[in-house]
Amino acid sequence: MRNDDPRPYGRRAFLGLVGGGLTSLLWARPAARVLAPVTSQFSQLAGNLFPVGGWRIYTISGSMPLFDERTWRLEIGGLVRKPVSLTFEQLRALPRAEQVSDFHCVTGWSVQNVRWAGVRFRDLLALAEPLPSARAIRFVSMEEPYVDSLTLDQVLLPNVMLAHELDGRLLSRPHGSPARVVIPEMYGYKGVKWLTRMELVDHESSGYWEGLGYDQNAWVGRSNGYSS
């Protein structure tokens, strides 16, 4: 069969794909929200086959810290009357709080309905008795040099906790075992993982990501260039 009518479908398809792809930078987020019921079912299915679950694990150092229950302690110090050093068992023995909250990462991904269990900061602070001059907590990770701070007002907001369980299981290593800060109203970088020390201080100092230009108060949808 002789063909004398070749059509430039190749370049049309190319330009169409590139155009669609570039404009999707504008419509991908709303589209992802609209498609969420479908894609979340799909990712649920995929999550059973592959360990995706919507999470991405960010670390800043050469390797993820390893939790050793025999040596790990949560130190609470700084501007406190009674410095505290808790073993994992002691931490777990504190009043247990549970919550379901969404998790938002500043890079654009979210995980809906995350089931956390852990300890409220009210109960932790009651052990150490902060001095009146204390205004903020500096959270220190086993992953050096990751630190970040939250004000005392912020850690006492509802749904803020020091989590030691995720989805009914002890926190895994990628998720910051044995304990991580959870503050759903802020982007994930404020939730220090692999926590080992809480230092009561009289003012917030900038943390690891703030040093790289990220906002001190990482309110979801209202910081880091986002507006609601």
Add this chain to the structure above:
Amino acid sequence: MATAPERHLPRFNRTERAVHWVHATAFVILLGSGLCLYLPSLAELVSRRPLVKGIHIYTAVAWAIALVAIAVVGNRRSLVRTAREIDRFDADDRAWLLRRGAPQGRLNAGQKLNAVVTAAFALLFVVTGFFLWYGERDTRFRLPAALIVHDWLMYVSFVLFVGHLFLTLIYPKTRHSLSGMTRGWVDESWALQHHRKWVEEGQWPGSETSPPAASNG
């Protein structure tokens, strides 16, 4: 029983094969390192995010440099000819896409489409990847959708990649095509079955030593 020696037809020249293998190598490294950044279980297994991130980014840079290098030192005329070939879908190509089994040229319509999608996605991967990389350095350039689009491109590419591997390594009817991309030639009998128009027209645009294609107006 003796059979006549099989004639080998030159299908892809060195420049075309270089472009292919640069893409293939970069894609595998980018996919592997990207999945280590993406899947929590792999992130734990490898557990060295800054290293993996470095591999991912520098592979992308090396890929782009390699493509430019091929364009500089390779057979540019053949690249242009191939691009034109990929661009043009004749009536047989359109019939083939509608599964009407029309005879095909050196590249069948599916291969042309695959090349088009690969090229477009490569560009989109670069653009979204750039925003992911630069947005981390300057928050004004952080586009939240860049991550979503980069992910979607990966999902689609992954499916295409698996299909490509199946056709080229496993499926008995098509896997001889690998020879074209490794040794540069394919058996004439196979080509007659899959790319009859190419064989019958007797033009070997894939060959560096071939005479220029006859003018077809």
